[in-house]
Amino acid sequence: MKRISLLLYILSFFDFAASAQEWIVPAENGAKLSPFAFTDSTRKAGGDLFNLNCKACHGDPGKNNSVKLIPPPPDPASEKMQKNSDGAFFYKVAEGRGLMPSFKNTLSATDTWKIISYLRGFNDKYVQEVAQKAAPGVTLEQVTMLLSWDNEKKQVKVAVTSLKEGVRQPVAGAELKLFAQRYFGNLQVDEVRTTDNQGVALFNFPATLPGDSTGMVQLLVKPTDEAAFGETKTLATMKIGIPTYRPPLNEQRALWNVNKKSPIWLLLTYLFSVLAVWALIVYVMLQLRILFKSGEENDPE
Secondary structure (H helix, E strand, O other), rough: OHHHHHHHHHHHHHHHHHHHOOOOOOOHHHHOOOOOOOOHHHHHHHHHHHHHHHHHHOOOOOOOOOOOOOOOOOOOOOHHHOOOOOHHHHHHHHHOOEEEEOOOOOOHHHHHHHHHHHHHHOOOOOOOOOOOOOOOOOOOHHHEEOOOOOOOEEEEEEEEEEEEEOEEEEOOOEEEEEEEOOEEEEEEEEEEEOOOOOOOOEEOOOOEEEOOOEEEEEEEEEEEEEEEEOOEEEEEEEEEOOOOOOOOOOOOOOOOHHHHHOOHHHHHHHHHHHHHHHHHHHHHHHHHHHHHHHHHHHOOO
């Protein structure tokens, strides 16, 4: 027990030493801006997200009632924390460090910005600067990404356009990522591609990637620059994978299956357990009967 306590102390000491160092945020991340303006609505939503994901450790902003850790989580409403740029806040929430977990796989970019919106509400001197959109006069809802398959080149074609003054125009210079949806997450397909002057980006698709039983693969494409495009993304299903039969998890005998497909060893174990219990009950009854008869034989009357 003493060794465990000593180990925890040593780990806490090293974590404290690491956390005590200044948290350097890369310049390009620190300069990142929210793609939308902070409003009462975003602050309210951010407050709910903060209470759900952050309050357990950081406590209530402005009340300095964080959980007792080493080092203690800082109060997000404190002057020191409010000196962080919006991009630095975003980076620290997304990446985490030490006892601070990473939320980039838990919170979407929009939800992270909403939390920052809520925290900025505790700073009377804060003035927000919003990121410029993909193109002047274009709203994010007007950006469209269409996926198609070039059977000759064996490539996925993504065409990005935006609606400006009633006319749909190609968006050049947009960096895109393409993913194939898998059982446990998304698999990135090819490297990041940039749209040309026609707003088109081409992705090489691996010939060995499995699809469903008919070869269908669900694809997801999204821009890398969330500050410019927000969380714009497009889903499409194409018959471009290798037909692969994936048996359902309950097809074979398994613990989580129905009785008729339960593992044989589990059924036998259950059967022998029931028989053992009944055998014990019968044995006890027989012993009681023997004692009862023995008592009758020894009765002097």
